[in-house]
Amino acid sequence: MCELLGMSANVPTDMCFSFTGLTRRGGATGPHKDGWGVAFYEGAGVKTFHESLASADSRIAEIVKSHPMKTTVGICHIRQANVGDVCLANTHPFIRELWGQYWTFAHNGQLQNFTPDAGMYEPVGTTDSESIFCDLLNRLRSDHHRELSDDELVGFLVEHSAAYAQQGVFNLLLSNGDWLFSFCTTKMAAITRRAPFGPARLRDDEMVVDFGQETTPNDVVSVIVTEPLTSDEVWDIYQPGEWRFWRAGEAVRRGRKDVPIKPHPTNQGI
């Protein structure tokens, strides 16, 4: 139905290789052709590209693939619509400002009949995903002060993610540009690349990169995805309820919550 891609790194790193693999699944090697979007943090700012068409055919996605934009946190999404029309307003990632930072949210899954409480943040489009994002920010703003600690923040994100996961499938990537939070209900995988770097081959395109040529020995770059993007590396597969809180390429906190075991959503049955 959708696929997610996130990156956390300790040095500004481009996502061209991973983005190339992901966007092939938006209409070429996969069915997620109803829109795509990316958000790359650059300092406090965030550079975004969104379209409500297949990423595999997009001239703008082509530029994003071929024009390295270096970042320490990026989130990408390719969409296969279930709830909500195919339109720009329903295209992830969604962005809101909270406490003077841009927060970015991308979701894979579906919550049946999710009805958020009213609050300051409101969805512009008609997806359950954007409603959940607004609900999460409204609750965070009402429950916590901006000076909350990492422990308080992670506790909040884990508790609420587990609660959303009780209502459906909730695979999440969320960031404020400093950290990247990932939560898995059904399907997610990660890889951390560090020295000694080697080559990697995309599953979805004829592309091989030698990370040894692209990096310095201190670089740490983690990639979090719905389905592994490369065919010759070992990916760490999340279990249902597993979450990680990434910063500068490292999973600085991790854990697992009990969530209902559900089949991963596919084109069929949604």
Add this chain to the structure above:
Amino acid sequence: MCELLGMSANVPTDMCFSFTGLTRRGGATGPHKDGWGVAFYEGAGVKTFHESLASADSRIAEIVKSHPMKTTVGICHIRQANVGDVCLANTHPFIRELWGQYWTFAHNGQLQNFTPDAGMYEPVGTTDSESIFCDLLNRLRSDHHRELSDDELVGFLVEHSAAYAQQGVFNLLLSNGDWLFSFCTTKMAAITRRAPFGPARLRDDEMVVDFGQETTPNDVVSVIVTEPLTSDEVWDIYQPGEWRFWRAGEAVRRGRKDVPIKPHPTNQGI
């Protein structure tokens, strides 16, 4: 210091011609080389591109010029920095969600020592412009309900724009995707193109377009800019304090407020 470009149209229309002229002024025919951004509404969504470099040299701006993205409301900005570093977070237009709509703001000018009251919306970057935008939205949210009439909205925007203009130079473009509000302190011009359409020649590039070939007889397209973009059309020059509220290509309300007469900011003296 900066230049603005806005469009309001009654049919989805691309901004390639105007955007081509404007972005030449970002480092080629003009000094506004410290960043550029555009926001094109598409339904309830908004497609944005921002970079903190010269638009005249940008590959991404090149795609925006050559890849027609049709919209009924668009806002563009090229920046020559005065307050705030050259960085992505300081690049206009700024966007926030209010009442389930994306609001987009671009400003030319400077308010000395502007200090907003605290509120829900906060700047991410360090420009006076983004602080003013957040202040305006905070005041709108606290003073009005979402069901406010056009008269109430326009009254609010005009009063507050005139108040900001007491504190400095405040040339503004603001939109929620339905209407486009323009306010002039020092420099602004507009043109409304409608049948019979003719050709137009850019001032800043060797480009001529025959709008008769690009339009239907019922199209109405208005363009609002800091400096006229074409050399062979008659532009309507705003006077200090003049404002217009555009919808579907027409200035559906207009007026003038008393504002202090100031020199238009230039590279010198800022």
